[in-house]
Amino acid sequence: MGKEFGRSQRVASEMQKELASIMLRDVKDSRLGFVTINDVELSKDLAVAKIFVTVLNADNAGKAANVKVLNEISPFIRHELAKRMRLRHISELHFYYDNSFDTGMRVAALLHELEGGKSAAAGADHSEQDD
Known part of the structure; x- marks a missing residue:
């Protein structure tokens, strides 16, 4: 071994x-x-x-x-x-x-941005269904 x-x-x-x-x-x-x-x-x-x-x-x-x-x-x-x-x-x-720390921070920001876009889209879908 x-x-x-x-x-x-x-x-x-x-x-x-x-x-x-x-x-x-x-x-x-x-x-x-x-x-x-x-x-x-x-x-x-x-x-x-x-x-x-x-x-x-x-x-x-x-x-x-x-x-x-x-x-x-x-x-x-x-x-x-x-x-x-x-x-x-x-x-x-x-x-x-x-560069790994900078890359990680950039990926985290992109994921946060993507997550924010999904929740905004989900909120728009719910408001259209209420009409």
């Missing part, structure tokens, strides 16, 4: 927790907004980490600017991560914006 979670998945999970803590407590860059760490994907050899983030209350330019700042300060974040994780080598960090 194989392992349910491979080493890279376990390390990625722990890295996500530590990165969230570092972002909350140690990163004091005024250029950053409210950044959340959504996911961490590690290469099989653990050399490279793709870190997917979302930025709340920011337009597209603000989101891109936040990701740019994170990539600029990644050596500092990597150093802090090295202090906290018991690994011989710490992965190279690459930050990317995660």
Whole structure:
């Protein structure tokens, strides 16, 4: 029977927790907004980490600017991560914006709009039957 979670998945999970803590407590860059760490994907050899983030209350330019700042300060974040994780080598960090939150909000708005249209149509059908 194989392992349910491979080493890279376990390390990625722990890295996500530590990165969230570092972002909350140690990163004091005024250029950053409210950044959340959504996911961490590690290469099989653990050399490279793709870190997917979302930025709340920011337009597209603000989101891109936040990701740019994170990539600029990644050596500092990597150093802090090295202090906290018991690994011989710490992965190279690459930050990317995660569109899934925006997509989910857009789908929810469309469903709400569709639901509103159905109830309005149902209300019109009932009023025609009363005549």
